[in-house]
Amino acid sequence: MKKLTTTPNIVDPDGLYAELLALHDGREEDESHAINARLVLILANHIGDRDVLRQAYALAAPELAPNNA
Amino acid sequence: MKKIFEVPLYPYVKSEDQNAATPARHPVIVVGAGPIGLAAAIDLAQQGVPVVVLDENDRVSWGSRAVCYAKRPLEILDRLGCGDPFVDKGVVWNTGKVFFDERQVYRFDLLAEDGHKRPAFINLQQYYFEEYLVNRVRELQAEGKQIELRGQNKVVSVDPGSGGVSLLVETPDGPYQLRADWLITCDGAASPIRNMMGLDFVGRVFEDNFLITDVIMDADFPTERWFWFDPPFNRGQSALLHKQPDSVWRIDLQLGWNIDKEEEKKTENVIPRLKAMLGDDVKFEIEWVSIYTFQCCRMEKFRHGRVLFAGDAAHQVSPFGARGANSGLQDTDNLCWKLKLVIDGKAPDSLLDSYDVERVHGADENILNSSRATDFITPKSEISRVFRDAVLDLSEKVEFARPLVNSGRLSVPCVYDGSPLNGADDTAMPSRTRPGAPAVDAPIEGGWLIDKLGGRFQLLAIDAQAPGELDVGGVPIETLTFDTRKTPSNAVRERYLGEAPSAIYLMRPDQHVAARWLTFDRDAVVSALQAAIGRA
Structure with a gap:
């Protein structure tokens, strides 16, 4: 099973963070939620691997993890 | 009349x-x-x-x-000796369109594969x-x-x-x-x-109501399944339009949970909803109205x-x-x-x-399939609506989101994987005709494979030899022999042989595959039949 990358994997972390927040600049909350949902779907499709995604879900929502290994 | x-x-x-x-x-x-x-x-x-x-x-x-009746039930009706009137009268359709708000975001074709006697779907x-x-x-x-x-x-x-x-x-x-x-x-x-x-x-009751109407009208909508998410004429809800025989159209309008069913069913309340959908100038007559809550x-x-x-x-x-x-x-x-x-x-x-x-x-x-469709059509929380709308938004622009759009996953025949009645398999042969699967139709000399199947146990000997008839403890097995060099298309070969040079299929009376082998072996067939009738 392919493992979810949990070590730093981004060259310019501050830049990434700023770009992500810039997406939401001046947005209404519902608009931001819509953007986030689209983003999750786009990235999930890009990753494609359901095992990797399940590890990501478990990291994001630990109480849902099937086996907290 | x-x-x-x-x-x-x-x-x-x-x-x-x-x-x-x-x-x-x-x-x-x-x-x-x-x-x-x-x-x-x-x-x-x-x-x-x-x-x-x-x-x-x-x-x-x-x-x-x-x-809506799918191909497999039509084949069952053929086995019951009466498929023709249904298909002759029914409306055959292949295309579905999905609209979100005012835009068409997605269309699908049922991709009816060639070489089947019956269509993918009819409406009747x-x-x-x-x-x-x-x-x-x-x-x-x-x-x-x-x-x-x-x-x-x-x-x-x-x-x-x-x-x-x-x-x-x-x-x-x-x-x-x-x-x-x-x-x-x-x-x-x-x-x-x-x-x-x-x-x-036991199970889940869905907190939703659908107004279901049969409307008689001469309209020039195409013979397609049209499904709307959040259309202008039914804000925040869904709608479905489907053609039936005799110029009768089926219209389903989602109403939500907290409604007065008796009020909503009244003609004077139904007509404005239909006019909003169909336009003011379309003349129609209501044949049937019902409110449907489902589980x-x-x-x-x-x-x-x-x-x-x-x-x-x-x-x-x-x-x-x-x-x-x-x-x-x-x-x-x-x-x-x-x-x-x-x-x-x-x-x-x-x-x-x-x-x-x-x-x-x-x-x-x-x-499972219909619960998932319902969860998409009737989002049960604000966040599920946000994701649903995100899928619909994206589906208009990018291909990957289209398979996520779920306005109903249309009935496909059930494969009895893991059934205790299933016998031997050989992976050289195609997965779609594995033990437990219903027969896949194909053109044969002078007709259709599906018309030859059912009502008794049968052996299909495809590019293979088998005795003409067998009897296992009073249960007869009839053999049908096929030479794929003589079938009118490659369908029998593709659907039953795959990589295999030859095949023997044991078919159940309900046209499902019980077991299959590359070549005939009497003992193997006998024990598969015993398993298929619960004697093993």
């Missing part, structure tokens, strides 16, 4: 049984003369099992109800469906088959015993008693028999001793995906050959437990 659903098709006639000093006993009694009960009765009568059908009504149902009002089945019952009666349809015969009590089932039946001439060796219960989602027996029916439920077991439940009585799904009547027909398709073998003493009573295993598997598949 009277509509077909206004005419008593099987009016009450007093039966000899009502004068009997001791309750008359029948091998099989079917309760419910809807599509599933009638199909069960026809199937058994064709096999020579005398059958009595009881229904509290005396006519076909009002309104289009189960409107349920009243025609029932009428054509009643016609088939009449035909069988004319041929001398013992099949009886008793209208205005309402079962008011049931006593299931190990030696037989006792029924008390209410009629216009008062009550009478009946006994049955086997009772097939097809009395619908509210199943009075299930309730009388105190049996469970995804099933009984824990479909077999309770000598009482067998089929169709909505055993399982109910949300309507998205046409998995109600279509799965009910697969129930009786699965049940009737088994019951015949058990009645004839050729298979152990335990064969009927496999009905439970195989059709519970089918019901679970349908419940």
Whole structure:
């Protein structure tokens, strides 16, 4: 099973963070939620691997993890 | 002109049984003369099992109800000797379009593969469906088959015993008693028999209502399934438009949970909703209006001793995906050959437990698919709506989101993977025709493969040798030989051989694959047959 990358994997972390927040600049909350949902779907499709995604879900929502290994 | 659903098709006639000093006993009694009960009765009568059908009504149902019929049930109707009238009358369709707000975001084609006798889907009002089945019952009666349809015969009590089932039946001439060796219960989602027996029916109730209307109009909408999410004419809800025969259109409008059903059903409230959808200048007439609340439920077991439940009585799904009547027909398709073998003493009573295993598997598949569709169509929280709308937004722009759009996953035939009746497999052959799968049709010399199959066990010898006929403990097996060099297309080769140079398929009477091998081996076939009839 392919493992979810949990070590730093981004060259310019501050830049990434700023770009992500810039997406939401001046947005209404519902608009931001819509953007986030689209983003999750786009990235999930890009990753494609359901095992990797399940590890990501478990990291994001630990109480849902099937086996907290 | 009277509509077909206004005419008593099987009016009450007093039966000899009502004068009997001791309750008359029948091998099989079917309760419910809807599509599933009638199909069960026809199937058994064709096999020579005398059958009595009881229904509290005396006519076909009002309104289009189960409107979409898939290819597999049409093949089952062919096996029941009556597929043609359904397909001749039905509207064949292949294309679905999905709209979000005012935009078309997605279209799909059912991608009907070539080389099948029957189309992927037809639309047909349920009243025609029932009428054509009643016609088939009449035909069988004319041929001398013992099949009886008793209208205005309402079962008011049931006593299931190990030696037989006792029924008390209410009629216009008062009550009478009946006994049955086997009772097939097809009395619908509210199943009075299930309730009388105190049996469970558990699952999820969806907090939603749908206004369902049959509208007669001359409109130039194409023969396609149109589905709207959040359209301007039904904000925040969904809508469906589908064509039926006789210029009748089926329109489903989602209304939400907190509504006054009686108010919403009133013509003066329905008409403005339809005008908003169809436009002010479209002339239409309303044939039927209903409000539908649905659930995804099933009984824990479909077999309770000598009482067998089929169709909505055993399982109910949300309507998205046409998995109600279509799965009910697969129930009786699965049940009737088994019951015949058990009645004839050729298979152990335990064969009927496999009905439970195989059709519970089918019901679970349908419940899973229709629950998921319902969760997409009726988001159950704000965040699920956000994701739903994100999928719809993206589906217009990028391809990856389109398979996520779920306006109903349309009924596909059930494969009985993991069934105890399944025998040997060989992976050189295609997955789609593996043990448990229904036969895949293909053109053969002078017709269709599907028309040659069913009603008995059969061996298909494809580019292979096998004896013409076998008999395993009183169960005959007929051999059909095919030479793929002579078939009119590559379909038999592609669908049954795959990488294999030759193949032997053991087919069940319901046209499902029991086992398959590269070459004929008598012992292997005998043991597969034993397994397929529950003797192993």
